[in-house]
Amino acid sequence: MKCKFLWGIFIILFIMSTTGCSRDQMVKEGVNEYINAWTKCNYILMYSNISDESKSEISEKKFVNRYSNIYSGIEAKNISVNIDNSKDIKYEDGTAKVPVKVDMNTAAGNLHFLNTITLKKENKTWKVMWDSKAIFPQLNEEDKVRVDTVKGKRGTIYDRNGSPIAEDGNAAQVGIIPGDLDDNGEKTKTDLAALLNMSKDDIDKKLSASYVKKDMFVPIKVIPEDDERLNVLEKISGVSIKDIGERVYPLKNAAAHLTGYVRKVTAEDLKSNNNYGADDIIGESGLEKIYDNVLKAENGYDIYIIDGNGKRKSTIIRKKVHNGKDIKLTIDSKIQSLLYDQLKEDAGTGVSMNPKTGEVLALVSTPSFDPNDFIMGMSSDVWKSLNEDKRKPFYNRFQSNVVPGSVFKPVTAAIGLKTNKLNPQLSKNISGTKWQKDSSWGNYYVTRVEDYGQPSDLLNALIYSDNIYFAETALDIGKDNMEAELKNFGIGEKIPFEYGLSKSQFGADGHIKNEIQLADSGYGQGEILLNPVHLMAIYDSFVNDGNIIKPYLLYKHNAKAEIWKKNVYSKEIANVILNDLVQVVQNPKGTGHGAYIPGITLAGKTGTAEIKSSQQDITGTEVGWFAAVNVDNPNLLVVAMVENAKDKGGSQYVVPIVKTVFQEVMNGI
Structure with a gap:
């Protein structure tokens, strides 16, 4: 009898245990279908997995809107929901209460909380008994979720004197209240379009949007807060002006390529980078892009629940605001x-x-553009004119490479002196205005502007900018020496500079192919391409004993030179070249004499580079250069280049530009 009794208990326990396992499994199957739809934000599928009783209390449309509005409002993404297996499923009054762990990213950061999903058996399957607590455990039916945003301040970019060149400032939002337009509404829109440099069609499209109501402020265009047009706009019936915060660029066109500009994040940005929120801005170009991680602000968010009376009930998650860091430049x-x-x-x-x-x-x-137009709204006409401008205003010329022409000759001189292939006092006895090494060059000749007579030594070659002299010097130096020494100048190497610059080059494949290319390289033609900042750094070596100082852009309180290329050539060579470059400006015959300023000793070199398909091409253009440094007080070096200078005088067109800078700086600008 005892054995039979024990066997009966075992059977009962087995049935109970297997029944319990089967029930838990069925409950989990029911809840998992709901959870899978939840993690995919498939609210319609979620609704299909709730009980008929729940469906009688909330329609599919309201259900979907409830989730959609809350989740979009808090910027919920990467939702993860898992059954909490560390806790048992509880069964009460025919229901199953399943503990779950919920994780999601929100505007305020990662949100983690525990919740309970209640299910009830319907037609042999378990369905979710839904109410608002399924979204957040403290959320009741009449409650709402609110998000307060504290906008962070993007870091300001300052110049060396503390003047902002990119900052969060104010602008004027011009808008229309449709209901306030009088009987002359069409004329008002036409006049407004003319004032704002936009089409009337653009205004009509904004006013005809489905969400627009008569008493609503409809934004039309953002303009600067000090714009003179505001005085007229404020007097137009139906037009309203609002003060708004915007990124502004005080120097406008003057620093557009340097500062770049920002834009609002896109859906693609949000997918690829979790560090941004829907209302954030991101650096699109220039320093705004290079230092976006430094300048970037993080908005503060307070996500909370209010009851039916609008009273704050509880906090879901909160994030403090973090302003971006400021940057100070040497500019x-x-x-x-x-x-x-x-x-x-x-x-x-x-x-x-x-x-x-x-x-x-x-x-x-x-040419340039106004970066404020990208922030405040660029008209289609302005956009079209910028894109169709053959001078390419979006092209960044200080970032690119250009043929240097004769402004490169001091480099050849330094290499010749260093390799002992050039005697600065010895005349090469050059005559005429064209020269070739021998008949193997065929119809190819190196030409110079004038036959200035004798001696054709280094000083006169620089004063008169003698192409033949430096072509001969390059051949004397030799291909291998020339390539090795050009590399010592950093040519072909990435320039260590905060703003990315193109690498200068002396050959398309990193080599000088033949004698003609070597000769042409001697006076800055051939396949020599220099970045303007790199050229400027090379010129700083003439006042730094043959050391190339590293250019930099981020301001330091105690500015100290850092050598990029040490002992590229000797102090003695630097002095020889510097003294000759002084004569290029001071000598009345010098090509740079147009920059002469009484009371200041400038050392400089002109350059007129030819851009043409062959030596016989007469349709090509010219690039004009001038580089100069103050020798008495070497605290200013200026390099300027102008494209298409052929009909303007070549380098002679550029010389006064550089001269004006030195004059203005001397006079305190």
């Missing part, structure tokens, strides 16, 4: 603007630095 806004004003009518570039410290004072590319 001098006055020199930046001055160089831009001198170059703005041309396609070209102007760069400047303190050659003793390496501090870069200006980086200009022209």
Whole structure:
């Protein structure tokens, strides 16, 4: 009897245990279908897995809207829901209560909480008994979820003197209240379009959007807060003005390529980078992009629940605001603007630095554009004109490479002196205006502007910018020596600079192919391509005993020179070249004499580079250069380049541009 009794208990326990396992399994199957739809934000599928009783209390539309509005409002993504297996499923009054762990990313950061999903058996399957607590455990039916945003301040970009060149500022939002338009509404829109440089069709599209109501402020365009048009706009019936915060660029076109600009994040940005929220902005180009991680602000968020009376009930998650960090540059806004004003009518570039410290004072590319237009809304006409401008205003010329022409000749001189292949006092006895090594060159000749007579030594070769002299010097140096020494100048190497620059080159494949290319390289033609900032750094070596100082852009309180290329050539060679470059400016016959300023000793070199398909091509253009440094007080070095200078005088067109910068700086700008 005892054995039979024990066997009966065993059977009962077995049935109970297997029944319990089967029930848990069925409950989990029911809840897993709901959870899978939840993690995919498939609210319609979620709704199909709730009980008929729950469906009688909330429609599919309201259910979907409830989730959609809350999750989009808090910017929920990467939702993860898992059954909490560390806890048992509880069965009460025919229901099963399943503990779950919920994780999701929100605007305020990662949110983790525990919840319970209640299920009830219907037609042999378990369905979710849904109410608002399934979203958040503290959320009741009449409650709402609110998100308060504290906007972070993006870091300001300052120049060396503390003047902002990119900052969070204010702008004017011009809008229309449709209900306030009078009987002359069509004329008002036409007048407004003309004032804002946009089409009336664009205004009509904004006003005809489905969400627009008569008493609503409809944004039309953002303009600067000090725009003179505001005085007129404020008097137009139906037009309203609001103050808003925007990223602004005080130097406008003068520093557009340097600062770049920002834009609002896109859906693609949000997918690829979890560090951004839907309302954030991101650096699109220039320093705004390079230092986006430094400048970037993190908005503060407070996600909370309010009850039916609008009273705050409980906090879901909160994140403190973090402002971006400011950046201070070595740039001098006055020199930046001055160089831009001198170059703005041309396609070209102007760069400047303190050659003793390496501090870069200006980086200009022209023609340019106003970065504020990208923030405040660029009209289709402006966009079209910029894109169709053959001078390419979006092209960054200080970032690119250009044929240097004769401005490169001091480099050849330094290499010749270093390799003992050039005697600066010895005349090469050159005569005439064209020369070739021998008949093996066929119809190819090196030409010079004039036969200035004798001696054809280094000093006169620089004063008169003698192509033949430097072609002969390059051949004397030899291909292998020339290539090795050009590499010592950093040519072919990435320039260590905060703003990415193209690598200069002396050959398309890193080599000089033949004698003609070697000869042409001697006077900055052939396949020589130099970045303007790199050329400026090379010129700083003439006042730094043959050491190339590293240019830099981030301001340091105690500016000290850091050598990029040490002992590229000797101090004695530097002095020889520097003294000769002084004569290029001071000698009345010098090609740089147009930059002569009484009371200041400038050393400089002109360059007119030919851009043509062959030596016989007469349709090609010319690039004009001038580089100069103050010798008495070497705290300013300026390099300027203008494209398409052939009909403007070549380098002689550029010389006054650089001269004006030195004059203005001497006079305190």
